[in-house]
Amino acid sequence: MIKALIIDDEPLARSLVKEYLKSFQEIQIMQECGDGFEGVKAIAQHQPDLIFLDIQMPKINGFEMLELIENPPAVIFTTAFDEFAMKAFEAHAVDYLLKPFSKERFEKALQKWLALRTSQKINPAQDFLDKRTSQPEEHTRVVVKKGTNIVIIPVNQIHYLEAYDDYVKIHTKEGMHLKKKTMSYFESVLDASQFVRVHRSYMINLQELTRIEPLEKDNHIALMKSGVQIPLSQSGFSKLKTVLGI
């Protein structure tokens, strides 16, 4: 038996997938979810083999939801996104269905996945998550998991970012959050006039910076409002000076 989940905020969109799935006896729908929060819980609970996922959903979008999951299952996107936006990561998802899609198109996507599944040549969703293009809302917020809770951090609340093995530590007033991403990801996503990579392992929010102090010859540190001192590399120091216009 194959376990599947449908995650979409529109009830009729979910019922359409359900209807199309009727002819696939071996696939069982474990649960239907109306938003990403429910989706994260349901995936943890059911460990599905396949999910049908909408992108535009309440609170967190489909991509952000996937990033909260340790070993994401295979994903077929169902979305009204325009074709060009989807083409960007076409190669990395199992498939994507542009709403409204026909039964034939739906079955083709499923057959494709079933074939890949038996030949074990499935692109892990992780691979595609690393390569996908970011959505506009992801420039303004970061979604992280804290225990079983999902926390949405507006980027303005980030004090600074710190590299930590395969993770990035996100420091805020409330404390520290971990996100499985790279520093260069954040460099590409965050507003370069607000966040500056001042060191190989550090990126700071300029709104949180109080001053720059010399440490010893050629070495500087950034003093943050919270009192934290962040080391500046030489290139980081000059980049900071350029952004600040000094």
Added chain:
Amino acid sequence: MTTSLSGKTKILLIYLAWWLVWILDQALVLSQTGFDWETALTDAMITQVIVAVAGYVINTSMHSYQPSTRNSIYVVIWSIALAALCVEFQRRVLMQVMSDNATYLSFLESTLIVRGAFAWLMITLVAVLTWFWVYINDKQDSEKRKQDGERLAREAELSNLRLQLQPHFLFNSLNSISALVGTEPDRARTMIHQLSDFLRGTVRKETTLVPLEEELEHLQLYLEIEKVRFGHRLQTTIESSDEIMKQKVPSLLLQPVVENAIKFGLYDTVGEVTISIRAKQEGDALILEVRNPFDPQTAQPRKGTGFGLSSVQRRLYLLYAQNNLVQTQQLDNTFITTLRIPQV
């Protein structure tokens, strides 16, 4: 040239009157110096008519060839040449006409320089006036062309802004219909009709003002479709009065504002969402208020007003030339968009 015929006739009359004054003036001066009236008038008429013809010639030639300031030397040369021609012509004609008046002939010979100077001054005056005339007309022309161009661009932009519709809405609605066809064909049919009526409303050609009642009817179609899509999650309330319903609003103005509110409300919160729309009168303006819930904890601080609202703002600016007709505010968990429509 864009001068009307009557304008041209008027100028011609002024031109003739101008020369009549000079004819009388010259005749008067000549009679003062001792010539009899007949001689004075004959001389004055022949002299001034020839200069008037020369003035007309330079005027016409400058209409067809407007020199730049750098080429003004050509005009000077041309006017001097014309003045010389005038004097020569005057001399020949007057000598023919007055061949039996020796006193006059010697007078004519001695005043040729003065006549030439006068002719040149007059021709130059006509040239300068013509230059100004052509210059101002050209300027008015290009000003008018510019205004026409701006008006066309504004109309095109207005009709574009009116038709801005999120393709997501259309595709998701079609997907909902596709789902309903299998399970509830009657509801599918109803939704097709609603969607058709809504789309027909958005492609209507006229950009004019419509009564609020009509605008709200169109909005209702949109809301019905959204309610089918989002099911019980979406609730709406509309508050207005019969009096206000007759007020005029630019057509299709509310839909993008409400679309924005729905998107904001539905994607920023989980659970039920109520969008409320209120219309009221304030002074001589109609106030439309759209409220949606949002979560101040996680909502992104909005830079600007978002695409939907900026197009509404642009439209109102193009229509009323005021920049403050769209206002937004956040009150606790409510986001309020206020539109002010001046009633003129």
